[in-house]
Amino acid sequence: MPEKKEKFYLTTPIYYTNGLPHIGHTYTTVVADVIRRYKRMRGYDVVMTTGTDEHGVNVERAAKKAGVPESEYVAKMADAWRALWDELGIPADEFIRTTDLKHVRTVQWLFKLCRENGYVYKGHYTGQYCIYDNAFVNDAKPGDNCPDCGRPLETVTEENYFFKLSSFQKPLLDFYKKNPEFIQPDTRRNEIISFVEGGLKDLSITRTTIRWGIPVPGEEPHVFYVWFDALTAYLSAVGGPEYEKRGLWPADLHLVGKDIIRFHTVYWPAFLMAAMLPVPKQVWAHGWFLMDAAKMSKSKGNVVLPRPIVNMLGMDALRYFLLRDVVFGQDGNFSYDALVTRYNSDLANGLGNLASRTAALIEKNFAGKIPKPGALKPQDEVLAKEAQNAIGEVLENFDKLSFARALETIWTVIAAADKYLTSEQPWALGNSEADQSRKATVLWTTAELLRIVTALSFPVLPDSATKVWTLLGQSVVLGKFELDGLRWGQLGPGTSLGKSQTLFPRVDKTEAIERIESMANEELNPTPAAPAPAASAPTATGASAAAATAPAVSDKIGIEDFAKVEMRVGQIKTAERIVGADKLLKLTVDIGTEIRQICAGIAQYYEPESLIGRKVAVVVNLAPRKLRGVESNGMIVAASVGPEGRPVLTAFLEEVEVGARLK
Numbered sequence: 001m002p003e004k005k006e007k008f009y010l011t012t013p014i015y016y017t018n019g020l021p022h023i024g025h026t027y028t029t030v031v032a033d034v035i036r037r038y039k040r041m042r043g044y045d046v047v048m049t050t051g052t053d054e055h056g057v058n059v060e061r062a063a064k065k066a067g068v069p070e071s072e073y074v075a076k077m078a079d080a081w082r083a084l085w086d087e088l089g090i091p092a093d094e095f096i097r098t099t100d101l102k103h104v105r106t107v108q109w110l111f112k113l114c115r116e117n118g119y120v121y122k123g124h125y126t127g128q129y130c131i132y133d134n135a136f137v138n139d140a141k142p143g144d145n146c147p148d149c150g151r152p153l154e155t156v157t158e159e160n161y162f163f164k165l166s167s168f169q170k171p172l173l174d175f176y177k178k179n180p181e182f183i184q185p186d187t188r189r190n191e192i193i194s195f196v197e198g199g200l201k202d203l204s205i206t207r208t209t210i211r212w213g214i215p216v217p218g219e220e221p222h223v224f225y226v227w228f229d230a231l232t233a234y235l236s237a238v239g240g241p242e243y244e245k246r247g248l249w250p251a252d253l254h255l256v257g258k259d260i261i262r263f264h265t266v267y268w269p270a271f272l273m274a275a276m277l278p279v280p281k282q283v284w285a286h287g288w289f290l291m292d293a294a295k296m297s298k299s300k301g302n303v304v305l306p307r308p309i310v311n312m313l314g315m316d317a318l319r320y321f322l323l324r325d326v327v328f329g330q331d332g333n334f335s336y337d338a339l340v341t342r343y344n345s346d347l348a349n350g351l352g353n354l355a356s357r358t359a360a361l362i363e364k365n366f367a368g369k370i371p372k373p374g375a376l377k378p379q380d381e382v383l384a385k386e387a388q389n390a391i392g393e394v395l396e397n398f399d400k401l402s403f404a405r406a407l408e409t410i411w412t413v414i415a416a417a418d419k420y421l422t423s424e425q426p427w428a429l430g431n432s433e434a435d436q437s438r439k440a441t442v443l444w445t446t447a448e449l450l451r452i453v454t455a456l457s458f459p460v461l462p463d464s465a466t467k468v469w470t471l472l473g474q475s476v477v478l479g480k481f482e483l484d485g486l487r488w489g490q491l492g493p494g495t496s497l498g499k500s501q502t503l504f505p506r507v508d509k510t511e512a513i514e515r516i517e518s519m520a521n522e523e524l525n526p527t528p529a530a531p532a533p534a535a536s537a538p539t540a541t542g543a544s545a546a547a548a549t550a551p552a553v554s555d556k557i558g559i560e561d562f563a564k565v566e567m568r569v570g571q572i573k574t575a576e577r578i579v580g581a582d583k584l585l586k587l588t589v590d591i592g593t594e595i596r597q598i599c600a601g602i603a604q605y606y607e608p609e610s611l612i613g614r615k616v617a618v619v620v621n622l623a624p625r626k627l628r629g630v631e632s633n634g635m636i637v638a639a640s641v642g643p644e645g646r647p648v649l650t651a652f653l654e655e656v657e658v659g660a661r662l663k
């Protein structure tokens with residue numbers, strides 16, 4: 001019988017639906033995904049929950065502004081959040097929405113347990129409330145602004161149900177003492193302990209002024225206050241009242257930003273203790289990503305979006321940067337400059353270069369098969385030792401969630417391998433038996449090192465590590481590879497190298513930043529765009545989208561409508577691929593009166609060189625637009641063929657003059 005795997009249940013916060021994810025939210029979710037992948041490679045059965053926090057005044061107001069019912073508004077937003085996580089390759093195992101019925105039932109059940117155990121009573125509350133953060137601000141006076149977001153507080157008096165948080169001062173302090181790992185990092189634990197030592201006030205957990213919330217059964221118009229509702233989502237996601245069946249509760253790790261640590265380490269364990277339910281094992285609070293030293297928020301207009309970065313540099317680059325540049329737990333500044341610098345130095349010149357160099361040398365010298373090493377020299381052994389030692393160090397750092405350290409160790413080994421190759425110069429060795437044997441040793445050593453760093457970096461770089469793993473001819477699925485079995489010396493001579501794929505093409509920093517910013521701008525301030533025509537569409541599906549919106553056959557247009565489209569013969573002067581846009585080519589086209597830059601979605605079907613000098617039909621009076629951050633001023637006409645909409649460019653059978661109008 002196979003041994004049953006140990007479970008590991010981790011969560012991200014459930015995010016508010018009054019905005020879309022920025023880099024701050026992406027950070028928490030990326031970290032959760034890295035831990036999920038890492039723990040799986042250490043043999044755990046891992047479940048990760050994320051979701052959306054959908055109740056409260058903010059949503060009421062946003063829905064009203066949008067002119068739709070709250071339920072419709074949140075459904076759309078929850079879809080958008082879920083879709084973005086999917087698109088970024090970090091989908092949840094469990095995605096919980098606080099409007100899910102199973103969540104509603106869990107919150108009502110938790111309340112019932114707390115009440116039955118004598119920890120809930122009815123009273124009145126007057127306080128200063130921040131409607132943006134959904135929190136009363138203790139010690140604030142009327143007229144004060146919110147200490148977190150700086151916006152005006154509102155005075156609120158209402159009948160509430162209260163939770164007897166004051167009864168939990170001692171149980172919580174005892175719990176922290178018995179479980180010193182519960183609050184991480186240590187500095188946060190100390191903060192929370194002094195906060196609890198200072199005394200706990202009872203907590204209002206229902207509202208009568210809010211309509212959009214989970215009803216307190218038999219006590220309408222009371223609805224649950226946001227934190228009693230939101231925190232419970234972690235439990236609803238894995239069984240709620242039937243949590244024992246699923247066997248995942250208590251959570252092993254709640255990942256949160258430092259802004260919400262108090263709710264997770266004071267309120268949440270107290271609610272659970274009151275209901276006599278198991279308390280989570282650990283809450284880890286990370287710092288904030290700051291933009292110009294301020295917390296990112298849409299209201300401040302300083303948000304960084306994940307999608308443009310991913311389009312330009314790839315998801316792995318973003319993941320690497322988020323984890324490498326900031327010590328987990330501390331605040332960090334986000335800058336595009338630092339991001340692109342890291343990308344070029346560590347990914348393009350570091351891992352990417354080592355992989356392509358090693359593979360090319362093995363291809364050339366050993367017909368694409370991993371060579372058998374000969375006698376070892378001291379420098380080979382030094383490198384082997386360094387890589388072997390790195391394994392333990394990296395695992396230890398991943399265990400402590402010291403991601404920056406783990407990556408630093410991996411990249412130190414990569415740098416050592418680079419240096420080793422440069423000094424051993426296998427390319428300069430001849431064909432004598434001794435030289436061949438030396439070449440084999442050096443290349444096997446480098447490839448083995450590459451295998452080790454690839455396995456270790458998989459949790460952070462899942463796409464690119466998989467590519468390198470395939471390149472090294474490894475057949476085990478990397479995400480399922482058990483890191484506990486990773487040792488120096490396992491790379492089998494004779495293994496055929498696999499397919500080589502683009503890893504991290506170098507980018508020009510200024511151009512990359514310009515394009516990321518321009519894509520972010522497009523996303524934040526979308527302009528209603530005309531349906532994307534075939535050849536200028538960034539994806540082949542753009543063609544079918546255009547077809548789908550084309551007028552029905554009976555909707556004939558008049559000649560005057562057709563005359564609005566100015567089409568001319570153009571000649572392609574230059575053509576190049578665009579980093580971060582697999583389907584697009586950037587062309588310069590002579591249209592007779594001027595040379596235009598035009599993007600065309602034909603990169604998968606036409607080699608850039610084959611297009612130079614070719615004459616094509618061009619729509620020249622289209623409004624300019626940006627595709628993946630690159631300006632496109634016109635459209636190349638192409639037929640859209642087959643179910644995939646393969647573009648086929650126009651051609652002229654007779655000589656035509658550049659600039660001639662198509663009528």
Ligand code: MSP
Nearest residue numbers: 013014015016024028053230231256257288289296
């Ligand atoms: N809905 C509550 C959480 C309820 S959990 C039971 C909430 N939502 S939120 O949308 O505001 O997301 C907060 C979380 O997003 C933070 O705790 C943090 O994990 C992440 N971040 C939001 N902005 C951030 C930065 N600028 N930097 C890093 N992480 C940040 O609070």
